[in-house]
Amino acid sequence: MLTKRIIPCLDIKNGRTVKGVNFVNLIDAGDPVELAKQYAEIGADELVFLDISATLEGRKTMHDMVLRVAEQVNIPFTVGGGISSVEDVDDLLHCGADKVSINSSAVKRPALINELSQKFGSQCVVVAIDAKQLDGKWMVHLAGGTIPTKLDLFDWAKEVESRGAGEILFTSMDHDGTKAGFANEALAKLSALVNIPIIASGGAGTVKHFVDTFTLGKSDAALAASVFHFGEIPIPELKKELRNNNIEVRL
């Protein structure tokens, strides 16, 4: 059976991991490659690297990092942040990235999704959607949830699927950072609405939150950062617990 996936997300600035990472056995916790290797070793199913560099130089170091990850890590990984053209994606895939994630650039110019899926195949096009509830409606936001758009989450999800997205990474800005659980109601609705995999993001705090998002939320994968980076939820134990709850995982 196809398993549910556990995906640690690493924020990268100028080629280094930014959020504090408290990981045993790491010589250099700021080195994304070291961290990625460790995650692959302990059973992460995929990795996401999110480039939050604000400068062009910072972005250039990303290519070098992607190349080093591809050299040394034997599980798939996605690269996101600041990607706005076919050339950007071509460069990253040539460095060895398996998938790319686009967000604002897709909202600003939805045809980018078509161009990427036609040129590289849907399998490598992840569309990240950040949304929060305004007056009971899930509205898409940009720039880490600070800029609201007029797009409804579910309409936008339908549209990105029809334009050729291979996967949706949905972050609930209402849940992100709360450690109070994923946005399972919205996730379940998304999963029923589109026929491509959904990655749940925002709200992971306990093992039960992962159980809930795979059962109640119908998510295909769950992404988290700090609970993994600080060892609050060790991935091997998380996966054992998921299996104890009859959720198919790779052990």
Next chain:
Amino acid sequence: MKLVIIDYGAGNIKSIQFAFKRLGVDAILSSNIEEIKGADKIIFPGVGEASSAMKMLKESGLDIIIPTLKQPVLGICLGMQLMCNQTEEGNTQGLGIFDVTVKKFSKDVKVPQMGWNTITNLQSDLFEGLTDKDYMYLVHSYYAENSSESIAKTTYDVEYASALQKDNFYGVQFHPEKSGKSGERILQNFLNL
């Protein structure tokens, strides 16, 4: 050991090259027919869309050469699908090495299948040291039908051939280069053939 990865413009060739490098083997990327013919082992990769990949093979004459190769050839993902008779993707005629049709998953499941799934009914030296509890990483919307040439099976929507073999030709639907230690074992087994 001269290992050549066929470079015809389709796919995540770099990841495959890196995976062999981790096993201590420097693979050569090449579209040169003489170089391919002179290799000890050959990888036939592929990611993307079937009809355009087939077009690229025809333009370089590789569609004629690949079926005549005598050394072990491993097709990966779309590479394996192109080694079959035909695929529903773009109604494309394949290389006809495997007497198998490639079909699209139904709408009963999410398409593409993306993630880790088990391979079972393992019937080849390619899977030496592996069991039906080993997971492989797969990303695909089309699948090869089961046949007498199946050497591994996977279930998603239907039970299909996740690996095929005929004589010196091997094909795997999954990405061994992205499937952790189990995947690396398969690549090592291929080198050992």
